Amino acid sequence: MASNFVDVARIVIKAGKGGDGAVSFHREKFVAAGGPDGGDGGRGGNVVFVADDNLSTLMDFRYKRKYAAAPGENGSGSRCTGKNAPDLVIRVPRGTVIRDAASGLVMADISGDEPVVVARGGKGGWGNTHFASPTRQIPRFAKPGLPGEEFEVRLELKLIADVGLIGFPNVGKSTLISAISAAKPKIANYHFTTLTPVLGVVRVGPEASFVAADIPGLIEGASEGVGLGHDFLRHVERCRLLLHVVDVSGCEGRDPKEDFERINQELVNFSAELAQRPQIVLGNKCDIATPEQVAEFRAYIEGQGLVFLPISAATRQGLDGLPGLVYGRLKDLPPVQVYEPEFVRDTTPADPRAFxxxxxxxxxxxxxxxxxxxxxxxxxxxxxxxxxxxxxxxxxxxxxxxxxxxxxxxxxxxxxxxxxxxxxx
Missing domain, CATH: 3.30.300.350 (GTP-binding protein OBG, C-terminal domain)
Incomplete structure (x- = not known):
């Protein structure tokens, strides 16, 4: 089953070169020796990233890998400065993290509404007007524009959701998110029905809501790239609260305790910080589980100091109080994580005449x-x-x-x- 969801891409971005300064001399009737009047070049275009809520994948970057901004306009006579080039605006899904491909350091997190300049255009060169002096009255040279910044960058889409639904495949996460939100994921009775993360807005009151993400099912070894988990674990990183969905009925022949421990171990293997994220454990399919199965699993979860809620996503049993429980928990948690830039340009003034x-x-x-x-x-x-x-x-x-x-x-x-x-x- 193919998926057209792309959440990682590598591209090359290049800001525009500055325009060249002009070599020009004033020419006017009855004016002798008008002198140099070459204007400066314009600034090259920046490469700017902007969040676009109409985009949900990085698919476009699979087909186009190089993005270059326009150069600045060259200077001209009569001391006319060349026009600055327009910025190249690249639209990405909200939540895209931009890393320097060479170092892996974060350059920008496109989570807000403000445009972010990632590669800066080069400055325009000086025209020959700047080089006139009492001993050099006819300078026939000017400065060319400086090159713009160029980077190979890695784009990583990390969904922005307050709550992430995690658990093994086929435990009912898609059914749950469709029951508590307006999201309509594809649902069927086989593993890996969900091939793309699904976001849903859960309404709690007139002005109270939160965003939940149905993360495709994890399996043992997901943090090492087994199954689909490696591709989608990154989407849990921003979530403030995890809803851990477990099939308490064991209808597929698995032990719910082992499932719970294995998924948590995958979180530890992927990110120790992620493993510390607060969890609410949802015992799904309790409508087909025995009371003894539910009671045993409840005792096991609550013995670890976690909140346990028995539910049935298919019959909506236990779902009425879930949004309010989650919203109340979220109010006590810090806001969604935004990645601070780590990549630092070398601003140490280089020797201007190094050779x-x-x-x-x-x-x-x-x-x-x-x-x-x-x-x-x-x-x-x-x-x-x-x-x-x-x-x-x-x-x-x-x-x-x-x-x-x-x-x-x-x-x-x-x-x-x-x-x-x-x-x-």
Whole structure:
């Protein structure tokens, strides 16, 4: 039986590059030597995530894996700054947690209504107006825009529900949630009827309600990936209260005590914190169980300090007081968990002129310096003033001194990014 429910996806997001600064000079009749008037580039678009309650799975991200925001507009003459690019808005189901794929750290939890910027667009480059000086009156170079942030991220959908129904397959969870809420899950008399988590709003009063989630049945070994449990255990993580549904009748030949212990062990194996979540134990199918079976199981559960309620989801026996009992318990519990961001961008100011020098061959040297590459990209290499500015950056940054220290010879080839030139004393 196939399921089109997808609750995990990996995608690449890339914010837009900043627009390049312009190289431009003022041209006007009767105005001599108007000077540089190149404008700055616009900011690249951010990648923004927004919760959409009309979405319930991450299915769309199975078919499209890369999302890129638009670049900023380049600057132009007359000191005109390029337009900032629009943000790329990605809509995801409410409750989606975004993790950095490399580290596994949480970048954002899309549970609220506010848009969240996950990848920031690059700043626009400066136009040649910024480089004019008394000694450099005709700067024929500008700064290119900075690249936007790029991440591979893992999207995890963790349902936002106050209450989670847990238990073995076919114990009556789907029947129960359809009886206490307006949810209409598919119900049949075989294991794993429920292939997708089902949310239902349970009304207690005119302005009192809570959200319950029917989590697909767990089996022994679910926390290690056996059956469907591994795929859906994550949806229990946010629940404040667990309704543990157990078949007290043993009609399928299982021991209700063993079922209860095995499911709790799966919770421990998956998350020690989750195993500590408060539980109310519901003894389902009590209409076909003997009074002795119900009494024995009640004594076992209450002996562990837990609340026990005998019910029959099929006949609605014992269900009238269940919503009020659950709502009263929820009022004493902390709110639904929201995951705080763990991923921290490296905001330590990097050395703006950091570089490395490596010798690739006897007469070939590679200078790794992204800031120098950006200067070259925005320069007119055939213009004397541009080359003078570039030479000065090489000298002031210490690149030339390092090449000399490493033994560079005249006419050796120097590589910087995609640029090559000969070293001349």
């Amino acid at each position: 490395t020098v490596e010798q690739e061959d006897e007469h070939v040297w590679r200078v790794d310096a992204p800031w120098l590459e950006r200067i070259l990209e925005g320069s007119d290499v055939e213009d004397y003033e541009s080359l003078q500015y570039f030479q000065r950056q090489l000298g002031e940054s210490g690149v030339l001194d390092e090449l000399v220290r490493r033994g560079v010879q005249e006419d050796d080839t120097i590589k910087i990014g995609e640029f090559e030139f000969d070293y001349v004393f």
